[in-house]
Amino acid sequence: MISLKNIIFAYGSRKILEDVSISASDGEFIAVLGANGAGKSTLLRIASGALRAKSGIVEINGLDVAKTAPRNLAKFRAVLEQESALDFDYTALETVLLGRYAHNMFPQNSPEDISLAEDCLKRVGMCGAENRLYTQLSGGEKQRIQLARALCQIGKNPRGKILMLDEPSASLDPAHAHAAMRAAKDLCERGAAVISILHDPNLAAAYATKIALLKDSKILSFDTPEKSLTETLLGKTYNAPCKIFDIGGKKIIYFPEL
Amino acid sequence: MSSGGLYKNRKLPQYLLAVGIALLLILAAVSLSLGSGSVGFSQLLDYILLRPLNPTEILIIEQLRFPRVIMGMLAGASLALAGAGMQSLFRNPLADPSITGVSAGAALGAVLAISIFSMSAFALQAGAIACGLAAAAAVCMLGRSNGKMSALSTLLAGIAINAFCGAIVGYCMYSVRDAGLKGFVFWTLGSLDRCDWTDVISTALLCIPSWTVLLACAGALNVMLLGREQAYHTGINTTKIWIATTIAASVTTAACVAVCGTIGFVGLIVPHIMRMVSTPDNRILLPLSAVGGAALMTIADIATRIASPDDPIPIGVVTALIGAPVFITLLKGKRSLRDD
Numbered sequence: 001m002i003s004l005k006n007i008i009f010a011y012g013s014r015k016i017l018e019d020v021s022i023s024a025s026d027g028e029f030i031a032v033l034g035a036n037g038a039g040k041s042t043l044l045r046i047a048s049g050a051l052r053a054k055s056g057i058v059e060i061n062g063l064d065v066a067k068t069a070p071r072n073l074a075k076f077r078a079v080l081e082q083e084s085a086l087d088f089d090y091t092a093l094e095t096v097l098l099g100r101y102a103h104n105m106f107p108q109n110s111p112e113d114i115s116l117a118e119d120c121l122k123r124v125g126m127c128g129a130e131n132r133l134y135t136q137l138s139g140g141e142k143q144r145i146q147l148a149r150a151l152c153q154i155g156k157n158p159r160g161k162i163l164m165l166d167e168p169s170a171s172l173d174p175a176h177a178h179a180a181m182r183a184a185k186d187l188c189e190r191g192a193a194v195i196s197i198l199h200d201p202n203l204a205a206a207y208a209t210k211i212a213l214l215k216d217s218k219i220l221s222f223d224t225p226e227k228s229l230t231e232t233l234l235g236k237t238y239n240a241p242c243k244i245f246d247i248g249g250k251k252i253i254y255f256p257e258l
Numbered sequence: 259m260s261s262g263g264l265y266k267n268r269k270l271p272q273y274l275l276a277v278g279i280a281l282l283l284i285l286a287a288v289s290l291s292l293g294s295g296s297v298g299f300s301q302l303l304d305y306i307l308l309r310p311l312n313p314t315e316i317l318i319i320e321q322l323r324f325p326r327v328i329m330g331m332l333a334g335a336s337l338a339l340a341g342a343g344m345q346s347l348f349r350n351p352l353a354d355p356s357i358t359g360v361s362a363g364a365a366l367g368a369v370l371a372i373s374i375f376s377m378s379a380f381a382l383q384a385g386a387i388a389c390g391l392a393a394a395a396a397v398c399m400l401g402r403s404n405g406k407m408s409a410l411s412t413l414l415a416g417i418a419i420n421a422f423c424g425a426i427v428g429y430c431m432y433s434v435r436d437a438g439l440k441g442f443v444f445w446t447l448g449s450l451d452r453c454d455w456t457d458v459i460s461t462a463l464l465c466i467p468s469w470t471v472l473l474a475c476a477g478a479l480n481v482m483l484l485g486r487e488q489a490y491h492t493g494i495n496t497t498k499i500w501i502a503t504t505i506a507a508s509v510t511t512a513a514c515v516a517v518c519g520t521i522g523f524v525g526l527i528v529p530h531i532m533r534m535v536s537t538p539d540n541r542i543l544l545p546l547s548a549v550g551g552a553a554l555m556t557i558a559d560i561a562t563r564i565a566s567p568d569d570p571i572p573i574g575v576v577t578a579l580i581g582a583p584v585f586i587t588l589l590k591g592k593r594s595l596r597d598d
Binding site: 045048049050069070071073074075077078079081084085086087088089090094098099101102153 | 346349351477478480481483484485487488490491492493494495496533537538539
């Protein structure tokens, strides 16, 4: 369970977030949509605790994020950032195992940790890549390893935990994008809350239980996909005319050229 | 750069550590039996086996050879540990105490301490630590752009600090002229010629707590390689790790620089070689680097005394002759110095 209440944030006089409130209960999948520069990543960084809001409060499972030690927070909140630069020759498995730090600080990673890490690699479709060097992987493969690391941090029992994703599908092909979303959705179904920034509204429509639309630093809509994903609201969100087609009961969101 | 991360052979690093320690002991024995005077390997063996020796031989072994060899090992282990820690912290395989300017800052502190105060070991080390920490703080501040450490800015800041400290040390050397000249030259080149037991003990007292801090940070430094924000998300108090690692690396470097001067490149190449033969995992890399650094310094010290037994060349000359080509190779091999 995570809640952000009345978040205000600015860089100098430039307002980034104005009175933003969203929340995610256990089992919910929140997708955050918005145009470039709408404040999505800032919102996620404030939610994770990496950035402090000017005012407003972020609570994870009843704990004030600003007052909780990083290690305690990391035991039930994992984050996949947009970019993770790792220039040293860790293997894929060693990279995934870094996610266990908060749970198991200094000793050699236990057999349970290693089997969990291998399972996480399987879930992102990187089975068999355990001993490949991270620095030699492609951009998409790196992204999937980082997702596996976040899943590994969440651990075996996702109930009551929170996964935050910043454009997890950005460098993935369509099949792997679905696999990544599926892995996150699977955590939701087992009791975790997921907040994910997405740039493809179709992925949001397929996986999210609630959609937050960010427009000009404010929440335009925070509601179910049926209510948030309309031609009018999406058109406003992206400043571009939007068409929604219904094909066999599935919504296809399309932005025709101007 | 492709043999790292031997996950399948997790036991290998432990064997490496055992082999390294054994090698270090052999090197120490060789080093103890080299030098001016009549003490060779057989006298050393007699000493170890508690057989009778004449007082001069005992004096040479106890007061000249042992402090020199132990100081070399302390300095090598310190520089390599500090280098390994800094490389992980800055996420930059080119960082080390001499390149980031910490060694130069410490040398300046030591020279100022001699010029202004006295020659006591305590004043030297206190001055070296103060200026070494100031240099580290300056690099940390200058190396940041947009709130993130940049590899390129860090190296450039290091160059600037090296030049600044070098200029002042150079001026001190110039203004003292002949009398104390050799004393100052020794700081800029690095040498083990002047250390005694007082130096060894005061250095050990400063180094061992710093090493403990660095080793305790090893697990966190692994995660720091992901970047500061991601490390926070994974459960690291990043500010605490930054401060602890920087202070520990600077103190251990400065304590050694105060006694044996600036010895370049050990902190750069040892962690790099260890990373290639084992893993970037700091829990293994840090102890391996300490042993490797001690071994490299002992080898370099042996080389200085074989090359010129009666008036050994400064050890920093040897490490720089080995280190500079390795550094250039690393620089060429690194894909790009991008700002991240």
